[in-house]
Amino acid sequence: MLSKVLIAWPLLFAVLIVPIDAIVKCNGSELSARSDFEVGLLTEKQCTHVIGDIFIMNLNFAKRMPCYWSVREVHGSIIIRNTSNLGDSVNFQNLRTINALDAPALVISKNYRLKLGIGARLGHVYTRNPTTYYIAHNWPRMMTESQHYTLYNAAAKDRPVFFADYFFQTTPCAETAYKTLAAIFGCVSFLVAIVLIFWACYGRRPKDLKY
Structure with missing residues (x-):
């Protein structure tokens, strides 16, 4: 079998x-x-x-x-x-x-x-x-x-x-959405950088300073 x-x-x-x-x-x-x-x-x-x-x-x-x-x-x-x-x-x-x-x-x-x-x-x-x-x-x-x-x-x-007699072309997918996300990311990154710079210059307490 x-x-x-x-x-x-x-x-x-x-x-x-x-x-x-x-x-x-x-x-x-x-x-x-x-x-x-x-x-x-x-x-x-x-x-x-x-x-x-x-x-x-x-x-x-x-x-x-x-x-x-x-x-x-x-x-x-x-x-x-x-x-x-x-x-x-x-x-x-x-x-x-x-x-x-x-x-x-x-x-x-x-x-x-x-x-x-x-x-x-x-x-x-x-x-x-x-x-x-x-x-x-x-x-x-x-x-x-x-x-x-x-x-x-x-x-x-x-x-x-x-x-x-022509060029092959491509069209970005969801171009508007990507531009919006890029703008938001750029603004957030800029604000974070400003906060970090401000904290580095003025945010430390006197006891943290070394003379």
Whole structure:
């Protein structure tokens, strides 16, 4: 009986773990859409490894495209160009690696109201192209998360080169509250310093003085 239990446990773990770590390879064309019509032709497979460039072009309005959610590695470039009002439809939340060839690893160009989703797992980006990231001619110019600059910079295998026509900016969190706390702390510190100075000069009793 015990031997049967010992044999059953590895089989149970295999059933539970294998589907989670399964590798599903797809061609870049299966995840590419060059028009609104081709969105309906995107693969329904949960691709983890993509061979070839991914083209997302000439799309209009928000769409449901879950085929990008499971992608972990792209052996090619991700090119998003000439889209309008996609919002956060394009989400590579599990992307870890981009190994591009002759094109920049990431090309985001001529998009209107695009908010690209990139997860924090991105850790390796490489391309033979002199430009690592090409991000230009988008509106509004703050069309990616402000944290992306740090993520892109740290993920690049070599020193990354950005071609961008805008600056990544950050907004202080609860700026007014921090300013108020800083002002209160400054005033309290000033008053405490005045009290200590006054006590040091005039607060000692005569018996404490040494002649």
